[in-house]
Amino acid sequence: MIAGYILRRLAFLPLTLLLVAFATFIVLRLTGNPVDIFLDINRTPEQVEALTKRLHLDQPLPVQFLIFLGDLLHGDFGESLQFTGSAAVVVWERVGATLQLAGTALALAVVLGVLGGLICAVWRDRAADAVISSIAIAGQSMPSFWLGLLLIEFFALQLRWLPTSGYGDLKHLVLPAVTLATILLPNFVLITRTAILELMGEQFVVTGRSKGMSRPRVLVTHILPNAINPVLSFLGIQLGHLMAGSIITETIFAWPGVGRLLINSISHRDVPVVEAAVFFIATAIALANLLVDVLQMLIDPRIRRA
Amino acid sequence: MKRRPVLVSLLAPLLALGSPAIAADKILTVGAAVFPDSLRSGTSSFASLSLMTQTNDLLVARDNKGDLHPALALRWETIDPLTMRFHLRQGVKFSDGVEFTADDVAFTINRVLDPAVAYAQAARISQVEKAVAVDKYTVDVKTKAVFPTLVRGLSDIIMEPKHYYEKVGPEKVAAHPIGTGPFIFKEWVPGDHYTLTANKDYWGGAPKFDRLIIRTIPDGSTRIASLVTGESQIIEEVPIDLIDQVNSSGSAKVDSISTTVGLVLTFDPTIKPFDNPKVREAFDYAIDKPLILKQILKGQGALLDGQVLTKGALGWNPDLKARPFDPAKAKQMLQDAGFDFSTPVPITTQNGKYVSDTDICNAVAGMLNKIGVKATVNIVEGGVFQQMSNARKWGPMHMVGWYNLGDADFAAVWYTQAGLRTRWADPEYDKLFVAARSTNDTAEREKIYHQMMAILNQQNPSIFLFGLPSLYGVSKDVTGFGAAADKLLRLTEVQLK
Numbered sequence: 108m109i110a111g112y113i114l115r116r117l118a119f120l121p122l123t124l125l126l127v128a129f130a131t132f133i134v135l136r137l138t139g140n141p142v143d144i145f146l147d148i149n150r151t152p153e154q155v156e157a158l159t160k161r162l163h164l165d166q167p168l169p170v171q172f173l174i175f176l177g178d179l180l181h182g183d184f185g186e187s188l189q190f191t192g193s194a195a196v197v198v199w200e201r202v203g204a205t206l207q208l209a210g211t212a213l214a215l216a217v218v219l220g221v222l223g224g225l226i227c228a229v230w231r232d233r234a235a236d237a238v239i240s241s242i243a244i245a246g247q248s249m250p251s252f253w254l255g256l257l258l259i260e261f262f263a264l265q266l267r268w269l270p271t272s273g274y275g276d277l278k279h280l281v282l283p284a285v286t287l288a289t290i291l292l293p294n295f296v297l298i299t300r301t302a303i304l305e306l307m308g309e310q311f312v313v314t315g316r317s318k319g320m321s322r323p324r325v326l327v328t329h330i331l332p333n334a335i336n337p338v339l340s341f342l343g344i345q346l347g348h349l350m351a352g353s354i355i356t357e358t359i360f361a362w363p364g365v366g367r368l369l370i371n372s373i374s375h376r377d378v379p380v381v382e383a384a385v386f387f388i389a390t391a392i393a394l395a396n397l398l399v400d401v402l403q404m405l406i407d408p409r410i411r412r413a
Numbered sequence: 414m415k416r417r418p419v420l421v422s423l424l425a426p427l428l429a430l431g432s433p434a435i436a437a438d439k440i441l442t443v444g445a446a447v448f449p450d451s452l453r454s455g456t457s458s459f460a461s462l463s464l465m466t467q468t469n470d471l472l473v474a475r476d477n478k479g480d481l482h483p484a485l486a487l488r489w490e491t492i493d494p495l496t497m498r499f500h501l502r503q504g505v506k507f508s509d510g511v512e513f514t515a516d517d518v519a520f521t522i523n524r525v526l527d528p529a530v531a532y533a534q535a536a537r538i539s540q541v542e543k544a545v546a547v548d549k550y551t552v553d554v555k556t557k558a559v560f561p562t563l564v565r566g567l568s569d570i571i572m573e574p575k576h577y578y579e580k581v582g583p584e585k586v587a588a589h590p591i592g593t594g595p596f597i598f599k600e601w602v603p604g605d606h607y608t609l610t611a612n613k614d615y616w617g618g619a620p621k622f623d624r625l626i627i628r629t630i631p632d633g634s635t636r637i638a639s640l641v642t643g644e645s646q647i648i649e650e651v652p653i654d655l656i657d658q659v660n661s662s663g664s665a666k667v668d669s670i671s672t673t674v675g676l677v678l679t680f681d682p683t684i685k686p687f688d689n690p691k692v693r694e695a696f697d698y699a700i701d702k703p704l705i706l707k708q709i710l711k712g713q714g715a716l717l718d719g720q721v722l723t724k725g726a727l728g729w730n731p732d733l734k735a736r737p738f739d740p741a742k743a744k745q746m747l748q749d750a751g752f753d754f755s756t757p758v759p760i761t762t763q764n765g766k767y768v769s770d771t772d773i774c775n776a777v778a779g780m781l782n783k784i785g786v787k788a789t790v791n792i793v794e795g796g797v798f799q800q801m802s803n804a805r806k807w808g809p810m811h812m813v814g815w816y817n818l819g820d821a822d823f824a825a826v827w828y829t830q831a832g833l834r835t836r837w838a839d840p841e842y843d844k845l846f847v848a849a850r851s852t853n854d855t856a857e858r859e860k861i862y863h864q865m866m867a868i869l870n871q872q873n874p875s876i877f878l879f880g881l882p883s884l885y886g887v888s889k890d891v892t893g894f895g896a897a898a899d900k901l902l903r904l905t906e907v908q909l910k
Contacts, residue, residue, distance in 0.1 A: 259635060
């Protein structure tokens with residue numbers, strides 16, 4: 108049943124990626140001839156011709172797209188214009204750093220967010236709820252670049268506990284991961300809180316309590332499993348947000364990830380790298396969304412039946 | 414209570430992971446603002462050349478002020494008007510032990526000239542026909558025409574090993590460069606850092622520390638934080654509004670020097686009414702340049718003297734001065750010229766390309782507004798600006814910086830028709846430019862450039878604003894480092910406490 112669902116969803120994946128590839132392709136062509144932007148005014152006609160050929164710009168647009176798709180099927184995005192080597196390899200070298208950062212941030216956001224939401228819901232309208240909810244709302248309204256700089260100021264400059272920036276051991280990961288997590292964390296707190304509060308009034312919870320189950324037991328066996336689903340669907344929606352946030356975070360903390368590479372490549376119009384990076388990000392988000400859906404099905408039999 | 418040791422023992426390895434390794438090595442870490450994308454030679458950025466010159470020497474090197482000094486070439490002489498002979502330093506070795514000879518020089522120069530290589534600095538030695546090895550330590554550089562800027566042009570071209578290119582090919586060379594320079598390649602992590610070790614046998618004297626790490630830190634505030642905490646000892650490009658933060662930290666100071674970049678606002682005289690030199694001159698009077706220098710550039714850099722050349726460059730005209738700020742006169746001149754004050758005047762600029770570029774444009778627009786001109790600021794992304802420049806369509810005014818590297822030729826060319834960087838055209842100016850390029854007589858060239866600067870001053874194809882500063886943050890633990898006008902890192906004299 109679930110296997111069938113996964114197969115059906117996987118069958119749609121190429122279509123999603125095709126649309127992404129098409130959109131990237133069109134937008135990059137619409138924002139000007141990459142040859143004009145990449146080569147400066149000292150260019151020779153030979154250089155223009157060579158680059159035009161290399162990017163297949165001498166072909167009609169539909170043909171260009173077909174060539175692009177054909178190369179794509181072989182995992183070939185072409186050679187990077189500004190780096191040495193293939194665009195796919197250039198992007199792949201940065202994937203590890205981004206996954207490390209985004210993964211840690213996501214884990215932090217989910218674990219702390221659900222925990223915070225749980226505390227808020229259980230001690231509703233008490234001091235803990237007020238404090239955590241206020242921090243969550245404050246965090247939600249704080250721009251991440253500002254938070255990043257504040258964290259550097261406090262933990263790196265004042266306390267000297269953590270390095271200001273860079274890629275390396277665990278210490279280097281702390282500040283960027285916290286900054287990135289803060290983009291999502293407040294929402295996880297608020298959504299978990301709402302979900303649990305709604306569930307507390309449900310029939311099955313009241314029944315559980317009247318059977319003589321303790322409050323914590325009802326919470327763990329009945330409420331939490333049901334509260335996970337809204338959190339998961341929110342997580343699926345927020346993955347794009349996470350990638351966007353990682354671009355800013357990577358810049359502030361000099362983190363050598365895909366986000367910073369993407370921005371840099373866009374401004375140089377390194378078309379092959381931009382296409383490869385967008386394609387990687389889109390694939391990652393599509394697969395993660397699939398994973399979220401499958402998890403939801405495993406957890407909630409109602410979705411399986413739907 | 415019993416659980417605590419378990420927790421501590423679980424956390425201990427994590428914490429240990431983060432503690433810095435204690436090494437006897439003296440390490441210098443530089444925080445770079447702009448980080449090149451590869452170690453391929455011949456890309457057009459100064460950031461790239463700055464990294465390449467750590468491993469590879471030049472025939473003729475510049476110092477921090479821009480003056481030329483013998484490096485791999487000990488001396489050079491003119492054999493005939495079209496031939497310059499270079500006598501090389503003997504006994505210099507590449508880091509793989511192979512001796513550096515005239516063959517390497519001829520190979521490098523001829524490779525730079527090969528259009529298939531697409532070497533960006535080829536334009537610097539565009540008049541060179543070929544280089545020929547005369548004997549093991551002598552090279553003749555033949556030019557197509559008289560070429561007065563040959564030696565200065567060569568100060569941008571790193572010498573590369575012929576034998577290594579022939580053995581592994583250009584891709585492998587870019588992945589692991591070998592040179593005769595003060596440092597030796599160790600590790601390159603794209604988008605993160607470049608690690609080098611000191612070349613103990615360097616002909617110019619071994620560096621005084623063991624390891625060099627150049628890290629990219631794109632954000633200015635983060636860069637300063639890394640300097641103040643001691644993670645880096647030198648940082649590039651201190652943002653001008655954060656100078657005080659460095660100087661008041663107690664652990665570092667800002668070191669600055671004027672670059673040879675002249676920041677200007679160029680008009681498009683094919684757009685009316687900017688075909689009228691009086692209108693352009695009036696705009697010049699309307700801008701309070703000393704105020705912008707003081708308030709926005711915090712006194713760093715210098716006022717241009719009514720010409721594109723920075724003070725001290727060959728050809729800088731000492732008789733010219735910046736026009737004084739006189740808004741009443743500016744307004745009167747515009748009225749006399751029949752200027753239509755309802756004409757929108759967008760000023761096109763990039764954001765972050767030059768120090769405080771957007772802020773300066775905003776101030777200029779504000780000053781023009783004060784005399785009734787409808788000036789606005791149009792900020793465009795780098796790629797878009799490049800496209801505008803290729804088409805030479807920036808709108809009525811745009812901000813640009815021209816560096817001269819100490820010789821008028823390099824900046825003056827952008828006002829010629831052949832230079833393709835301005836719509837302004839003056840046959841007399843073009844004729845003088847060709848004349849200056851056709852003689853090796855420095856005094857004669859200087860005289861011609863003085864005339865050319867006077868024409869620019871009268872005609873105002875641009876409003877000449879400032880010579881831009883180059884600002885470094887330097888830790889108090891560092892001695893022997895100087896801010897460089899050309900933004901190349903020169904680290905052989907640097908010592909760490």
